[in-house]
Amino acid sequence: MLSRTQRPPNTTPTEALRLVKVTKTYGTADSKVTALEDVTLSLPRGTFTAVMGPSGSGKSTLLQCAAGLDAPDTGIVMVDGTEMTGGTEAQLTKFRRTRIGFVFQQYNLLDTLTVAQNTILPLKLARRRVNRKRVEEILTAVGLEGRLGHRPDQLSGGQRQRVAIARALVTEPSVIFADEPTGALDTRSAREVLHLLQEAVRIHDRTVVMVTHDPVAASYADAVLFLADGRLVGEMRRPTADAVAERLAHLGDDVPAGV
Amino acid sequence: MLALAMRSIRQRPGRFTATLLSAFLGATIIMTFNSMHDTAGANGVDATSAETLSTAAGVVGGYGTLLVFFAIASTLTVNVRQRTAEIDLLRSSGATPTQIKRMIVGESVAVALLAALLAIAPAMLGGHALLSLFQDSGQVADSVDYSFGPVALMSGISITLLASAGAAFLAVRRATRRRQPAGKGRKFFTYAALALGGLAACSTFAFSATDPALMAPPAYGAILLAIGFALLSPKLLLAVLDRLPFSGPSGYLAVRNMRQRAAQLSGVLMPLILFTGMATATLYMQAVENDAIDASGVPKSIDAKNLETLNLTVVGIIVVFSCIMLINSLYAATTYRSREFGQQRLAGATPGQVLGMVGVESLVVTATGVFFGTAAGLAGIIPFTVVRTDSLLPDQGLGTWLAIVATATAATFVTSLATARCTLRTPAVGAVTLVA
Numbered sequence: 196m197l198s199r200t201q202r203p204p205n206t207t208p209t210e211a212l213r214l215v216k217v218t219k220t221y222g223t224a225d226s227k228v229t230a231l232e233d234v235t236l237s238l239p240r241g242t243f244t245a246v247m248g249p250s251g252s253g254k255s256t257l258l259q260c261a262a263g264l265d266a267p268d269t270g271i272v273m274v275d276g277t278e279m280t281g282g283t284e285a286q287l288t289k290f291r292r293t294r295i296g297f298v299f300q301q302y303n304l305l306d307t308l309t310v311a312q313n314t315i316l317p318l319k320l321a322r323r324r325v326n327r328k329r330v331e332e333i334l335t336a337v338g339l340e341g342r343l344g345h346r347p348d349q350l351s352g353g354q355r356q357r358v359a360i361a362r363a364l365v366t367e368p369s370v371i372f373a374d375e376p377t378g379a380l381d382t383r384s385a386r387e388v389l390h391l392l393q394e395a396v397r398i399h400d401r402t403v404v405m406v407t408h409d410p411v412a413a414s415y416a417d418a419v420l421f422l423a424d425g426r427l428v429g430e431m432r433r434p435t436a437d438a439v440a441e442r443l444a445h446l447g448d449d450v451p452a453g454v
Numbered sequence: 455m456l457a458l459a460m461r462s463i464r465q466r467p468g469r470f471t472a473t474l475l476s477a478f479l480g481a482t483i484i485m486t487f488n489s490m491h492d493t494a495g496a497n498g499v500d501a502t503s504a505e506t507l508s509t510a511a512g513v514v515g516g517y518g519t520l521l522v523f524f525a526i527a528s529t530l531t532v533n534v535r536q537r538t539a540e541i542d543l544l545r546s547s548g549a550t551p552t553q554i555k556r557m558i559v560g561e562s563v564a565v566a567l568l569a570a571l572l573a574i575a576p577a578m579l580g581g582h583a584l585l586s587l588f589q590d591s592g593q594v595a596d597s598v599d600y601s602f603g604p605v606a607l608m609s610g611i612s613i614t615l616l617a618s619a620g621a622a623f624l625a626v627r628r629a630t631r632r633r634q635p636a637g638k639g640r641k642f643f644t645y646a647a648l649a650l651g652g653l654a655a656c657s658t659f660a661f662s663a664t665d666p667a668l669m670a671p672p673a674y675g676a677i678l679l680a681i682g683f684a685l686l687s688p689k690l691l692l693a694v695l696d697r698l699p700f701s702g703p704s705g706y707l708a709v710r711n712m713r714q715r716a717a718q719l720s721g722v723l724m725p726l727i728l729f730t731g732m733a734t735a736t737l738y739m740q741a742v743e744n745d746a747i748d749a750s751g752v753p754k755s756i757d758a759k760n761l762e763t764l765n766l767t768v769v770g771i772i773v774v775f776s777c778i779m780l781i782n783s784l785y786a787a788t789t790y791r792s793r794e795f796g797q798q799r800l801a802g803a804t805p806g807q808v809l810g811m812v813g814v815e816s817l818v819v820t821a822t823g824v825f826f827g828t829a830a831g832l833a834g835i836i837p838f839t840v841v842r843t844d845s846l847l848p849d850q851g852l853g854t855w856l857a858i859v860a861t862a863t864a865a866t867f868v869t870s871l872a873t874a875r876c877t878l879r880t881p882a883v884g885a886v887t888l889v890a
Contacts (some may be wrong), residue, residue, distance in 0.1 A: 264800075264883050284878075285804035292802045303797045303886055307714035317802040320703045346714075362801070 201231065211240040211369045211402035217270030219256050219425075230256035231267070232425040240369070243396045243403045245413035246436070248422035249444060254406045255374065257422065261404065262372045263287045275369040292321045296363030296401075297390075300375040302346040302355040304362075310334065311343040314361045321366070330365060335400075337361045337391055353384025360391050361440060364399060371395060373405040375386050377412050389415040410439035421446055470565050472727035472786040476529040476779055477569030477614050480522035483775055484586060485602075486578030487515030492603030493585060503594040509666050510588070514768050517673040519613055521728060521772065524681055525779040526566075526614065527621035528724040530649025534558060534625035535718060536790040541626070559619050560627040566618035570611040577610065578602045587767060644685040651678030651833070658837035663746075668841065669739055673732075674714020676834030680731035683826035684724040688716035691822055698818065704810030707798065712815060723823050724863060725783050729776035733858045735834035736769040742839050742848045749843075754838035777865060784869040788812070805878045806835050812874045813867070820866045824859050 219231040230253045238244055248254050259265035261272055263279050272279045274294045279287070296302070296317075304313045314334060315325050334343060337357040347355050356376060363371045373392060377385035393415055395401045405416060411417050414436040421429040423446045431442060487510065493499070494507035537558075543555055581602060588594040624639075655675030661668045695713050700706070712719065743765070795808050803811075839848050877885065 259883060265881065284799075285806055288799065288802060288804045297800055299800070299886070301886065303800055305712045305794065305797055306803070307794075313801075316798075319706050320798075320802040320804075321702060361649060365801075422503060 202427075208239055209240050209276070210237055211302075212236075212238040212404065213270040213271075213273040214257075214261060215273075217257075217260055217267045217272065218349055219253075219260055219267050220263070224284065229425050231260065233330065234425075234427055235350060236420065236427060238402060238404065240402050241396055241400050243393060244405070245416035245417045245419045246404065246406045246422060247408070247410075247413050247419055249443070249446065252407075252422045253425040254422055255410060257424075258372050258374055258406045260406065262297065262370075263436055289321075292317060292366065294369045296366060296368040296371040298356065298359045298363050298371060298373040298376045301379040302347065302352075302359050304358055309344050309346055310339055310350070310358050313347065314365055317362060317366045323366075330361075333361045333364050336394070337364075337387045338387070343454070351384070352380050353387060356380060356384070356388050359390060360388065360395065364401070367399075368401065370402045370404060370419050373403060375407055377407070377409060385409075385412065408444065413439045470533075470561075472529055472782050473526075473533050473562065473565050473618070474569050476526050476782055477566045477618060478573050479775055479778060480526050480617070481566075481570040481573035481610045481614040482580060483575045483771065484515070484519050484613055485573055485606045486580035486771075487511050487518055488609040489581035489600070489602045489606035490515065490584065490603045491605040493581070495599060495605070496599065496601045496604070499598050500595055504586060504597050506593040507585075507598075510584075510768070513667055513673075514772070515609075516670060516773055517677055518775075519609070520674065520677050521732060521776065523613060523617040524728065525725060525776065526617040526676075528559055528684075528721050529779065529786065530562060530618055530621040531625045532721045532786050532790075532877040534622060535628075536786070537720070555623065555626050559622045562618040562622035563615055566614045567611070570614045573610060573614075574602075574607070577606065581606070584768075587763075590832050592665065601714050617871060637770045640685060643711055644682055647678045647682035647685065647707045651675045651680075651682055651830070654678060654764065655833045655837050658841055659843060663842050668757070669736075669743065669838065672739065672834035672838040673735060675837075676731050676830045677728065679833050680727045680827060680830035681724065683731075683830055684720050684727045687723050687727070687822055687826055688720050691719065691818070692716050693817075702810070703803065703807050705814050706805075707807075707811045708814035708818070711811070712818060719819065722783055722787050722819060723826075725776060725780040725867065726819065726823030727827040727830060729773070729780050729865075730824050730858060730862050731830035732776050732833075733773045733861075734828055734855055736772060737854050737858070738831070738835045738848050738850060739838045740765050740769050741850045741854070742835075742842055745849075746842050777861065780862070780865050781869045784866060785873050787879030788873035791874075792880060792885045795874065795877055796880070799882035800876075808878060809871060809874055812870050816867050817869045820863050823866070824862055827862070828855070 214234055214236050217234045218229070218233055221228045221230055225310045234253075246254050246257060256265065260267045261274075263272070263274075266281045274290075274291075274341055277290075277294070279290055305316065308316065311330065311334070315330055318325050331340075331343075334340060339354065339357055339361065342350065342354065347358065350358070359376075371392075375453060376392065377388055380388060389412055392403050392405065395416075396403050403416075405412070407413050414434050416434060417432070419434045419439055420427055420443075421431070422441060428446060429439065429442065490507040490511035494511070499507075535549040541554055541558075544557070545551075549557075577845045578600075582600050585594065585598070585600045589596050589598070652675065658668065658671045658675070661671065692713060695709055695716075698705075698709060700709055798808055798811075799805070835848060836846060839845060
């Protein structure tokens with residue numbers, strides 16, 4: 196028997212997320228859809244990466260497989276140097292708790308909890324000690340001081356998304372996955388949310404992976420990965436909105452290239 | 455808007471199952487008992503037979519009807535509340551509150567009508583069976599023919615429709631009004647139900663010990679008190695929630711959830727309190743009645759035994775009905791929470807923690823329901839026992855009550871946990887994006 200838990204000693208601690216030959220297909224044999232095909236990538240700690248591609252390119256599947264919400268058919272996902280092995284949902288949940296934070300387009304805050312309670316929920320669920328001062332600092336940093344007792348339905352979309360960001364920061368995860376975080380927001384709120392995600396990287400030293408449709412949102416990232424038909428087809432560093440839009444428009448012309 | 459209502463029923467028959475089931479069962483029970491009125495009113499029925507039949511229809515049919523009314527209403531309230539998202543969508547696409555009201559009430563009436571029509575055949579069979587029970591026990595002459603006539607039909611259809619339309623109207627009015635504090639109407643209803651219930655229970659004392667309708671006032675009293683308690687209980691629950699010794703993530707979530715959703719809990723508490731109250735009241739009163747007949751010195755004839763069986767059958771139907779309603783509304787209420795469960799899982803809750811939370815909630819709901827149900831039941835039992843036997847409490851012991859509590863507990867836990875387990879099979883990401 197091979198010892199699977201033994202980690203290679205040369206795992207670089209600066210690598211937050213690594214995907215190796217990840218493949219995911221949906222459907223049965225006769226109507227098979229390949230959502231991801233042989234995706235290999237590595238993201239260093241403290242980076243802000245946007246994943247872009249047309250609808251159906253596999254963006255969401257990539258995020259869900261990388262975040263342990265869905266199991267890839269083949270391939271390896273490593274977060275913070277630890278391989279995510281398939282298991283029960285409870286095992287995966289416990290794996291995610293300390294390593295992964297989420298920000299969703301639809302916020303996914305619990306309506307019955309206040310802003311403060313929503314923020315500390317992941318800590319409560321993991322039975323971790325709640326550092327009140329730290330939580331208040333984070334909520335102040337995202338601009339929600341004075342709203343700790345409000346409920347999500349008393350907040351605007353932008354404010355809700357800021358609660359979600361605070362909740363993702365509070366567990367100090369290695370990677371924060373954001374799925375179209377600005378998809379339901381007006382331009383101004385979207386800009387604020389994107390700035391907060393940048394700060395999560397710059398100030399809090401988190402690694403952010405953001406799936407988005409919007410070239411402007413993607414331009415806030417350090418790098419953009421382009422996805423088409425389930426394959427990585429390109430990368431752009433220091434993206435600008437115009438360059439990203441241009442590249443998106445010609446995605447079909449790109450020669451598939453690994454990253 | 456009515457066309458939209460019909461289309462919405464045709465497109466999504468599944469979500470109307472709970473309402474349809476409760477309206478169907480309710481209509482069946484109402485029609486079964488009320489067809490005794492028709493049978494009694496037919497030509498050539500002798501006076502004794504007619505009286506037995508009318509008393510059965512009047513007493514059991516009467517409080518059964520009240521029970522059915524509130525059972526249908528509570529299922530419907532849960533159902534409408536679950537559609538807030540759809541109602542919001544309609545409102546944002548330009549539907550006026552009146553149009554939305556018309557749609558929801560129209561749907562409910564259509565479902566109720568269908569349920570009442572479907573209930574006719576089973577009610578006829580049930581009525582037949584009930585009549586032959588009466589005939590076997592010798593209370594009704596064998597020559598009496600069963601008839602299913604206008605009283606059964608009209609009462610069944612009108613009560614089912616009225617309960618559905620009324621409950622839908624009230625529920626949708628709540629849903630289309632933005633954040634308003636609990637209305638004065640609710641307060642009025644609560645106190646009216648409690649006052650009337652108390653009055654009904656007390657009026658038992660005005661009857662003589664051998665009056666055939668003696669069981670009616672305490673039974674009505676127990677139902678009305680149960681309804682009043684169900685409306686009042688969320689408030690009382692709020693007061694004790696903070697003192698509950700639940701620790702750990704599941705308890706943390708459960709207590710916070712219930713504090714926010716306390717008002718909605720009365721939808722689930724209603725059938726639970728009704729079940730506990732009705733089962734306790736009717737089973738104990740029947741036992742007291744049987745003992746009193748035994749004690750009257752008349753040797754227990756075959757007829758008397760038949761009578762006992764008959765009464766217990768009748769009471770049993772009511773009890774089984776309220777138990778089904780309990781399961782029905784718990785199932786509907788839990789299925790609806792799959793999105794909430796998904797959000798908790800995404801925030802880091804394991805499936806076990808979600809189930810634990812549901813378990814803690816079930817425990818609190820069961821304890822509350824059993825407490826108030828027993829209180830409502832006792833309010834019916836005590837006056838009845840005092841009048842019938844001159845002692846304060848029945849001497850039957852706690853056995854029946856324990857069985858009732860065990861049934862209520864099992865129904866609550868098994869339904870909630872099994873339903874929650876089912877909804878947990880959907881991946882968390884899928885569960886949060888499902889359209890309500």
